[in-house]
Amino acid sequence: MDEPALITSAQHGDLDAFNSLVIAYQDMLFNTALRIMGDNELAADATQDAFLSAFRSINSFRGGSFKAWLMRTVTNACYDELRRQKRRPTAPLERDTSNGDEMDSPHWLADKSMSPEQKVEAGELEHAIQHCLDALPNDFRTVVILADIQGFDYSEVAASTGVPLGTIKSRLARARLRLRECLQGFWELLPASYRLDKEQS
Amino acid sequence: MTSFRDVELLSAYLDGQLSPSDSIRLESRLSSDPSLRAIMDDLRESRGLLRQLPQRRAPRNFTLTPKMAGIKPPEPRAYPAFRFATVLATLLFVATFAINSLAPAATPALSSAAQPAFGMGGGGAPETAPQEAPATQAPAPFAATLSTPTPEVITSLAPIPTQPADLVAPTESPYAKSAAPETNSGGPAQVPNEAPIPFVWQIGLAIVAVSSGASAWLIRRASERKFRKKWK
Numbered sequence: 001m002d003e004p005a006l007i008t009s010a011q012h013g014d015l016d017a018f019n020s021l022v023i024a025y026q027d028m029l030f031n032t033a034l035r036i037m038g039d040n041e042l043a044a045d046a047t048q049d050a051f052l053s054a055f056r057s058i059n060s061f062r063g064g065s066f067k068a069w070l071m072r073t074v075t076n077a078c079y080d081e082l083r084r085q086k087r088r089p090t091a092p093l094e095r096d097t098s099n100g101d102e103m104d105s106p107h108w109l110a111d112k113s114m115s116p117e118q119k120v121e122a123g124e125l126e127h128a129i130q131h132c133l134d135a136l137p138n139d140f141r142t143v144v145i146l147a148d149i150q151g152f153d154y155s156e157v158a159a160s161t162g163v164p165l166g167t168i169k170s171r172l173a174r175a176r177l178r179l180r181e182c183l184q185g186f187w188e189l190l191p192a193s194y195r196l197d198k199e200q201s
Numbered sequence: 202m203t204s205f206r207d208v209e210l211l212s213a214y215l216d217g218q219l220s221p222s223d224s225i226r227l228e229s230r231l232s233s234d235p236s237l238r239a240i241m242d243d244l245r246e247s248r249g250l251l252r253q254l255p256q257r258r259a260p261r262n263f264t265l266t267p268k269m270a271g272i273k274p275p276e277p278r279a280y281p282a283f284r285f286a287t288v289l290a291t292l293l294f295v296a297t298f299a300i301n302s303l304a305p306a307a308t309p310a311l312s313s314a315a316q317p318a319f320g321m322g323g324g325g326a327p328e329t330a331p332q333e334a335p336a337t338q339a340p341a342p343f344a345a346t347l348s349t350p351t352p353e354v355i356t357s358l359a360p361i362p363t364q365p366a367d368l369v370a371p372t373e374s375p376y377a378k379s380a381a382p383e384t385n386s387g388g389p390a391q392v393p394n395e396a397p398i399p400f401v402w403q404i405g406l407a408i409v410a411v412s413s414g415a416s417a418w419l420i421r422r423a424s425e426r427k428f429r430k431k432w433k
Contacts, residue, residue, distance in 0.1 A: 013272070018265065018270075023264065026259045027259050044260055064342055087366055126254060126255070129250060136331050143249065145218070148248050154216065169209060172216075173208050173209040173211075173212035173213070174205075176208075176247050180244060180247045
């Protein structure tokens with residue numbers, strides 16, 4: 001994929017070129033939105049809004065990391081949605097079983113290659129991590145998602161959030177510290193190696 | 202005692218974001234401070250857990266449709282030319298009707314305006330004017346003796362309001378009489394009752410307007426179909 005050429009074409013209104021970029025980045029943007037929002041449907045809506053917003057304002061992209069620029073649009077879309085949620089709170093969109101009961105470890109979060117027990121464990125751990133992420137303030141959550149889940153370096157995180165590098169370092173340290181404290185509460189769900197370390201210490 | 206500054210340093214150290222000198226200093230502290238090492242292990246584990254989170258596939262494609270992006274089908278190249286031809290032909294067509302409907306109304310006005318000019322300029326006006334000039338300055342008692350003029354005289358002399366009719370009558374009546382048959386026999390403005398724009402032209406303009414309009418509509422429709430088919 002010749003990204004610069006696609007961006008230039010998209011800036012001239014070529015929707016095909018922009019859609020090629022969408023296909024290349026949609027998983028990453030959706031995952032980021034999913035971790036920020038903590039909900040599949042809301043994350044999908046935020047991702048769609050982000051791509052639409054990106055197409056409309058693509059002429060404002062003046063070079064640099066396109067990935068970081070896109071990430072900024074999705075974080076803004078998520079913040080907008082979160083603000084909307086705050087104004088008009090709605091019931092969480094949990095996936096239900098056929099009986100109408102909420103599932104603790106939804107199958108849609110699990111890997112198909114796992115055994116049923118592993119699926120349950122992985123689902124519960126993921127649920128626990130998401131719970132701890134949700135407990136973080138928005139700014140901290142975004143930084144930790146970009147750095148630790150998406151694997152962005154500090155400069156990319158700074159470009160994606162529009163925050164100075166020093167603030168990124170500080171927010172990341174605080175976010176990790178809070179996550180560590182939160183995850184201690186779910187120690188029985190943590191992988192064996194993690195539990196072993198805790199027991200030894 | 203571990204401060205938040207230490208946690209910040211440990212976090213940056215984990216990501217390889219510390220300068221070499223800061224890294225060396227921190228490593229020496231880590232080797233001698235078990236509590237600092239424990240915090241770093243916790244931070245590393247937390248980071249490891251987050252990194253292990255599975256990456257989800259997007260539940261659907263987020264590609265944009267032209268409708269979502271507000272993009273309209275491209276205008277065919279020939280479309281503006283056809284559209285212009287349609288508008289122009291329609292305007293001309295309407296103009297021909299306007300001209301043809303106004304023309305008959307204008308004709309009598311032209312002929313009545315031409316009559317006095319014809320009567321005066323063609324005959325005695327220049328000759329009689331000097332002779333009659335003193336008469337206009339006739340004293341009031343003479344004016345009272347004026348007799349009623351004939352209708353022919355009134356018609357021919359109407360544009361010269363200051364002339365007393367009976368003084369003019371003897372000299373003017375021959376001209377009026379001679380001019381009257383000429384004007385009544387059919388001046389050039391009254392004879393042609395046919396429209397200034399031929400009917401054939403109107404038909405031609407109508408054909409051009411309709412055919413170019415239809416062509417514009419057809420090529421636009423074909424372009425829209427092609428556009429919709431592409432994005433289906």
